[in-house]
Amino acid sequence: MRDIPTNRLEEWKAMGFEPQNCPVRQVLDHVAAKWTSLILLELEHGPQRFNALGRALPDISKRMLTQSLRDLERDGMVAREVFDTKPPSVAYSLTDLGRSFLGPLHGLIDWAEGRMPEIEAARGVFDAA
Amino acid sequence: MRDIPTNRLEEWKAMGFEPQNCPVRQVLDHVAAKWTSLILLELEHGPQRFNALGRALPDISKRMLTQSLRDLERDGMVAREVFDTKPPSVAYSLTDLGRSFLGPLHGLIDWAEGRMPEIEAARGVFDAA
Protein backbone atom coordinates (compact mmCIF):
# COMPACT_ATOMS: atom_id res chain seq x y z
CA MET A 1 0.00 0.00 0.00
CA ARG A 2 2.86 2.34 -0.64
CA ASP A 3 1.36 5.78 -1.05
CA ILE A 4 1.86 9.15 0.56
CA PRO A 5 4.14 8.58 3.54
CA THR A 6 2.84 9.45 6.96
CA ASN A 7 4.68 11.65 9.44
CA ARG A 8 5.72 8.81 11.69
CA LEU A 9 7.19 7.05 8.74
CA GLU A 10 9.12 10.15 7.75
CA GLU A 11 10.53 10.36 11.25
CA TRP A 12 11.66 6.77 11.04
CA LYS A 13 13.32 7.30 7.73
CA ALA A 14 15.02 10.38 9.06
CA MET A 15 16.35 8.22 11.88
CA GLY A 16 17.67 5.84 9.28
CA PHE A 17 15.36 2.89 9.53
CA GLU A 18 12.90 1.35 7.23
CA PRO A 19 9.81 -0.39 8.51
CA GLN A 20 11.66 -3.65 7.90
CA ASN A 21 14.51 -3.26 10.32
CA CYS A 22 12.44 -1.90 13.18
CA PRO A 23 13.24 -3.99 16.28
CA VAL A 24 9.59 -4.39 17.12
CA ARG A 25 8.94 -6.03 13.81
CA GLN A 26 11.87 -8.32 14.17
CA VAL A 27 10.61 -9.81 17.40
CA LEU A 28 7.10 -9.87 16.16
CA ASP A 29 8.33 -11.77 13.16
CA HIS A 30 9.76 -14.24 15.58
CA VAL A 31 6.59 -14.74 17.47
CA ALA A 32 4.99 -14.55 14.08
CA ALA A 33 6.98 -17.49 12.88
CA LYS A 34 4.31 -19.50 14.61
CA TRP A 35 6.50 -22.43 15.52
CA THR A 36 9.36 -20.65 17.21
CA SER A 37 7.37 -19.67 20.28
CA LEU A 38 6.00 -23.15 20.62
CA ILE A 39 9.50 -24.58 20.46
CA LEU A 40 10.74 -22.18 23.10
CA LEU A 41 7.84 -23.23 25.29
CA GLU A 42 8.77 -26.88 24.88
CA LEU A 43 12.36 -26.17 25.75
CA GLU A 44 11.25 -24.47 28.92
CA HIS A 45 10.99 -27.92 30.51
CA GLY A 46 14.62 -28.67 29.73
CA PRO A 47 16.81 -29.59 26.78
CA GLN A 48 15.22 -31.72 24.12
CA ARG A 49 16.45 -33.57 21.13
CA PHE A 50 15.31 -33.00 17.60
CA ASN A 51 12.90 -35.86 17.31
CA ALA A 52 11.56 -35.35 20.81
CA LEU A 53 10.61 -31.82 19.85
CA GLY A 54 8.96 -33.15 16.75
CA ARG A 55 6.91 -35.56 18.82
CA ALA A 56 5.93 -32.84 21.25
CA LEU A 57 4.72 -30.66 18.40
CA PRO A 58 3.00 -33.31 16.33
CA ASP A 59 1.80 -31.04 13.57
CA ILE A 60 5.12 -29.50 12.67
CA SER A 61 6.99 -30.83 9.66
CA LYS A 62 10.64 -31.81 9.91
CA ARG A 63 11.36 -29.11 7.43
CA MET A 64 9.89 -26.34 9.58
CA LEU A 65 11.30 -27.79 12.77
CA THR A 66 14.79 -27.66 11.30
CA GLN A 67 14.30 -24.19 9.95
CA SER A 68 12.76 -22.79 13.13
CA LEU A 69 15.54 -24.23 15.24
CA ARG A 70 18.16 -22.69 12.94
CA ASP A 71 16.46 -19.31 13.21
CA LEU A 72 16.36 -19.53 16.98
CA GLU A 73 19.98 -20.63 17.07
CA ARG A 74 21.03 -17.79 14.83
CA ASP A 75 19.33 -15.30 17.11
CA GLY A 76 21.04 -16.75 20.15
CA MET A 77 17.85 -17.98 21.81
CA VAL A 78 18.62 -21.66 21.53
CA ALA A 79 21.85 -23.63 21.75
CA ARG A 80 22.54 -26.69 19.65
CA GLU A 81 24.80 -29.40 20.95
CA VAL A 82 25.85 -32.53 19.10
CA PHE A 83 26.62 -35.70 21.06
CA ASP A 84 28.92 -38.27 19.61
CA THR A 85 26.61 -41.23 20.11
CA LYS A 86 25.79 -43.76 17.45
CA PRO A 87 23.92 -42.49 15.65
CA PRO A 88 24.87 -38.95 16.71
CA SER A 89 22.18 -37.12 18.61
CA VAL A 90 21.57 -33.41 18.92
CA ALA A 91 20.19 -31.57 21.92
CA TYR A 92 18.61 -28.16 21.86
CA SER A 93 18.36 -25.99 24.95
CA LEU A 94 17.45 -22.45 25.88
CA THR A 95 20.16 -19.86 26.26
CA ASP A 96 19.81 -17.11 28.86
CA LEU A 97 18.48 -14.89 26.14
CA GLY A 98 15.93 -17.50 25.14
CA ARG A 99 14.88 -17.97 28.73
CA SER A 100 14.45 -14.24 29.17
CA PHE A 101 11.93 -14.30 26.37
CA LEU A 102 9.66 -16.63 28.30
CA GLY A 103 8.53 -13.91 30.71
CA PRO A 104 6.91 -11.70 28.08
CA LEU A 105 5.71 -14.76 26.22
CA HIS A 106 3.89 -16.04 29.26
CA GLY A 107 2.33 -12.62 29.62
CA LEU A 108 0.73 -13.21 26.27
CA ILE A 109 -0.30 -16.74 27.12
CA ASP A 110 -1.92 -15.73 30.37
CA TRP A 111 -3.83 -13.10 28.50
CA ALA A 112 -4.90 -15.75 26.03
CA GLU A 113 -6.16 -18.12 28.65
CA GLY A 114 -8.02 -15.41 30.52
CA ARG A 115 -9.63 -13.82 27.51
CA MET A 116 -10.36 -16.80 25.35
CA PRO A 117 -14.00 -17.03 26.44
CA GLU A 118 -14.57 -13.45 25.30
CA ILE A 119 -12.92 -14.17 21.99
CA GLU A 120 -15.00 -17.28 21.46
CA ALA A 121 -18.12 -15.31 22.23
CA ALA A 122 -17.16 -12.56 19.80
CA ARG A 123 -16.53 -15.13 17.11
CA GLY A 124 -19.92 -16.67 17.68
CA VAL A 125 -21.62 -13.33 17.24
CA PHE A 126 -19.60 -12.44 14.17
CA ASP A 127 -20.08 -15.77 12.46
CA ALA A 128 -23.80 -15.76 13.13
CA ALA A 129 -24.18 -12.46 11.27
CA MET B 1 5.86 -35.10 12.06
CA ARG B 2 2.99 -37.21 13.26
CA ASP B 3 4.52 -40.22 14.91
CA ILE B 4 4.26 -41.87 18.28
CA PRO B 5 2.25 -39.47 20.44
CA THR B 6 3.84 -38.04 23.53
CA ASN B 7 2.29 -38.14 27.00
CA ARG B 8 1.42 -34.48 27.03
CA LEU B 9 -0.36 -34.89 23.78
CA GLU B 10 -2.31 -37.82 25.16
CA GLU B 11 -3.36 -35.76 28.12
CA TRP B 12 -4.56 -33.03 25.81
CA LYS B 13 -6.54 -35.45 23.74
CA ALA B 14 -8.02 -36.93 26.88
CA MET B 15 -9.12 -33.42 27.83
CA GLY B 16 -10.74 -33.13 24.46
CA PHE B 17 -8.50 -30.75 22.64
CA GLU B 18 -6.32 -31.11 19.65
CA PRO B 19 -3.14 -29.10 19.29
CA GLN B 20 -5.11 -26.86 16.96
CA ASN B 21 -7.73 -25.55 19.32
CA CYS B 22 -5.38 -24.91 22.20
CA PRO B 23 -5.94 -21.32 23.38
CA VAL B 24 -2.24 -20.61 23.44
CA ARG B 25 -1.95 -21.44 19.80
CA GLN B 26 -4.91 -19.35 18.91
CA VAL B 27 -3.43 -16.20 20.36
CA LEU B 28 -0.04 -17.05 19.06
CA ASP B 29 -1.60 -17.43 15.65
CA HIS B 30 -2.91 -13.96 16.11
CA VAL B 31 0.36 -12.46 16.98
CA ALA B 32 1.69 -14.77 14.34
CA ALA B 33 -0.49 -13.19 11.74
CA LYS B 34 2.29 -10.64 11.57
CA TRP B 35 0.08 -7.73 10.63
CA THR B 36 -2.56 -7.92 13.32
CA SER B 37 -0.27 -6.82 16.13
CA LEU B 38 1.02 -3.96 14.07
CA ILE B 39 -2.53 -2.85 13.37
CA LEU B 40 -3.45 -3.00 17.05
CA LEU B 41 -0.40 -0.91 17.81
CA GLU B 42 -1.48 1.72 15.28
CA LEU B 43 -4.95 1.83 16.72
CA GLU B 44 -3.53 2.45 20.15
CA HIS B 45 -3.23 6.13 19.20
CA GLY B 46 -6.93 6.32 18.45
CA PRO B 47 -9.40 5.26 15.78
CA GLN B 48 -8.12 5.20 12.24
CA ARG B 49 -9.68 4.82 8.88
CA PHE B 50 -8.86 2.11 6.40
CA ASN B 51 -6.57 4.07 4.18
CA ALA B 52 -4.90 5.83 7.07
CA LEU B 53 -3.92 2.44 8.46
CA GLY B 54 -2.62 1.50 5.07
CA ARG B 55 -0.45 4.58 4.99
CA ALA B 56 0.83 3.98 8.49
CA LEU B 57 1.85 0.45 7.52
CA PRO B 58 3.27 1.16 4.10
CA ASP B 59 4.30 -2.37 3.30
CA ILE B 60 0.97 -4.05 3.89
CA SER B 61 -1.20 -4.87 0.91
CA LYS B 62 -4.84 -3.84 0.79
CA ARG B 63 -5.68 -7.48 0.64
CA MET B 64 -3.97 -8.31 3.90
CA LEU B 65 -5.13 -5.13 5.57
CA THR B 66 -8.72 -6.05 4.84
CA GLN B 67 -8.24 -9.60 5.92
CA SER B 68 -6.38 -8.75 9.12
CA LEU B 69 -9.00 -6.20 10.10
CA ARG B 70 -11.75 -8.76 9.53
CA ASP B 71 -9.94 -11.26 11.70
CA LEU B 72 -9.52 -8.73 14.47
CA GLU B 73 -13.13 -7.70 14.18
CA ARG B 74 -14.29 -11.28 14.32
CA ASP B 75 -12.32 -11.84 17.50
CA GLY B 76 -13.80 -8.74 19.09
CA MET B 77 -10.51 -6.87 19.32
CA VAL B 78 -11.41 -4.15 16.86
CA ALA B 79 -14.67 -2.37 16.09
CA ARG B 80 -15.64 -1.30 12.59
CA GLU B 81 -17.87 1.69 12.13
CA VAL B 82 -19.18 3.02 8.84
CA PHE B 83 -19.89 6.73 8.46
CA ASP B 84 -22.41 7.92 5.97
CA THR B 85 -20.18 10.46 4.28
CA LYS B 86 -19.74 10.75 0.52
CA PRO B 87 -17.98 8.51 -0.27
CA PRO B 88 -18.66 6.49 2.86
CA SER B 89 -15.76 6.18 5.24
CA VAL B 90 -14.98 3.47 7.74
CA ALA B 91 -13.26 3.86 11.08
CA TYR B 92 -11.58 1.11 13.03
CA SER B 93 -10.98 1.35 16.76
CA LEU B 94 -9.89 -0.84 19.63
CA THR B 95 -12.48 -2.54 21.78
CA ASP B 96 -11.81 -3.07 25.49
CA LEU B 97 -10.63 -6.54 24.65
CA GLY B 98 -8.29 -5.20 22.01
CA ARG B 99 -6.94 -2.61 24.41
CA SER B 100 -6.35 -5.25 27.06
CA PHE B 101 -4.08 -7.05 24.63
CA LEU B 102 -1.73 -4.09 24.46
CA GLY B 103 -0.28 -4.72 27.93
CA PRO B 104 1.16 -8.14 27.12
CA LEU B 105 2.10 -6.97 23.66
CA HIS B 106 4.13 -4.12 25.05
CA GLY B 107 5.83 -6.61 27.33
CA LEU B 108 7.10 -8.30 24.23
CA ILE B 109 8.09 -5.06 22.57
CA ASP B 110 10.02 -3.86 25.59
CA TRP B 111 11.86 -7.15 25.60
CA ALA B 112 12.61 -6.66 21.94
CA GLU B 113 14.03 -3.22 22.38
CA GLY B 114 16.12 -4.22 25.37
CA ARG B 115 17.51 -7.41 23.89
CA MET B 116 17.94 -6.45 20.28
CA PRO B 117 21.65 -5.71 20.65
CA GLU B 118 22.24 -9.23 21.94
CA ILE B 119 20.26 -10.68 19.08
CA GLU B 120 22.19 -8.66 16.53
CA ALA B 121 25.42 -9.82 18.08
CA ALA B 122 24.35 -13.45 18.00
CA ARG B 123 23.38 -13.11 14.37
CA GLY B 124 26.76 -11.66 13.54
CA VAL B 125 28.52 -14.60 15.15
CA PHE B 126 26.25 -17.15 13.51
CA ASP B 127 26.49 -15.64 10.05
CA ALA B 128 30.24 -15.37 10.24
CA ALA B 129 30.55 -19.09 10.85
Added chain:
DNA sequence: AAAAAAGGTCTCTAATTGAGACTTATACCC
Protein backbone atom coordinates in the same frame (compact mmCIF):
# COMPACT_ATOMS: atom_id res chain seq x y z
C1' DA C 1 -13.36 16.79 -18.40
C1' DA C 2 -10.16 14.45 -15.80
C1' DA C 3 -8.44 12.80 -11.72
C1' DA C 4 -8.63 11.62 -6.90
C1' DA C 5 -10.49 9.54 -2.87
C1' DA C 6 -13.21 6.47 -0.13
C1' DG C 7 -13.01 1.09 1.08
C1' DG C 8 -12.84 -2.63 -0.78
C1' DT C 9 -12.80 -7.03 -4.27
C1' DC C 10 -10.63 -9.88 -7.80
C1' DT C 11 -7.12 -12.10 -10.34
C1' DC C 12 -2.60 -13.55 -11.19
C1' DT C 13 1.89 -14.43 -9.65
C1' DA C 14 5.41 -15.19 -6.21
C1' DA C 15 6.80 -16.96 -1.90
C1' DT C 16 6.16 -20.05 1.98
C1' DT C 17 4.80 -24.39 3.96
C1' DG C 18 3.68 -29.15 4.35
C1' DA C 19 4.09 -34.24 3.18
C1' DG C 20 6.85 -37.50 2.62
C1' DA C 21 10.74 -40.10 0.26
C1' DC C 22 15.68 -40.70 0.91
C1' DT C 23 20.33 -40.78 3.47
C1' DT C 24 24.10 -43.05 6.45
C1' DA C 25 25.61 -45.57 10.12
C1' DT C 26 24.67 -48.42 14.00
C1' DA C 27 21.85 -51.31 17.13
C1' DC C 28 18.18 -54.52 18.33
C1' DC C 29 15.35 -58.67 17.36
C1' DC C 30 14.48 -63.45 15.81
Added chain:
DNA sequence: GGGTATAAGTCTCAATTAGAGACCTTTTTT
Protein backbone atom coordinates in the same frame (compact mmCIF):
# COMPACT_ATOMS: atom_id res chain seq x y z
C1' DG D 1 22.57 -63.09 9.08
C1' DG D 2 18.55 -60.35 7.55
C1' DG D 3 14.99 -57.15 8.45
C1' DT D 4 13.78 -53.10 10.90
C1' DA D 5 14.31 -49.05 13.74
C1' DT D 6 16.59 -44.64 15.13
C1' DA D 7 19.33 -40.56 14.87
C1' DA D 8 18.96 -35.75 12.49
C1' DG D 9 18.41 -33.97 8.69
C1' DT D 10 17.96 -32.88 3.28
C1' DC D 11 15.35 -32.76 -1.04
C1' DT D 12 11.54 -32.56 -4.09
C1' DC D 13 6.96 -31.71 -5.29
C1' DA D 14 2.40 -30.18 -4.23
C1' DA D 15 -0.68 -27.09 -1.70
C1' DT D 16 -1.50 -23.00 0.76
C1' DT D 17 -0.81 -18.18 1.58
C1' DA D 18 0.65 -13.60 0.61
C1' DG D 19 1.65 -9.72 -2.42
C1' DA D 20 0.94 -6.55 -6.63
C1' DG D 21 -1.92 -4.17 -8.79
C1' DA D 22 -6.16 -3.59 -11.89
C1' DC D 23 -10.90 -2.52 -11.17
C1' DC D 24 -15.42 -0.86 -8.89
C1' DT D 25 -18.87 3.03 -7.53
C1' DT D 26 -20.00 7.45 -6.20
C1' DT D 27 -18.89 12.13 -5.27
C1' DT D 28 -15.69 16.04 -4.82
C1' DT D 29 -11.84 18.73 -6.42
C1' DT D 30 -9.01 20.99 -10.16
